[in-house]
Amino acid sequence: MLSKPESSKCSDDTEQIVINLPCRLIERAQKYADEHGNSVTGVIIEALDALLGGRTTR
Incomplete structure (x- = not known):
């Protein structure tokens, strides 16, 4: 790292x-x-933020 x-x-x-x-x-x-009207960059940023922020999708 x-x-x-x-x-x-x-x-x-x-x-x-x-x-x-x-x-x-x-x-x-x-x-x-594509399915959510976003960019790959946006998806990666949101996913990383959710992971590090402790949010889950379940």
Whole structure:
């Protein structure tokens, strides 16, 4: 896992990172995005936020 020194803070509301995801996962995210009028980026952001925030879909 990558980590930044504690003194490093984002100077903007967003920060770009590059991650490699399995093609099957991206295909599922794209299908979900298409069905819900969203982008793959939006789906990934929402999923990560839900996971880290403790929300579940069940």
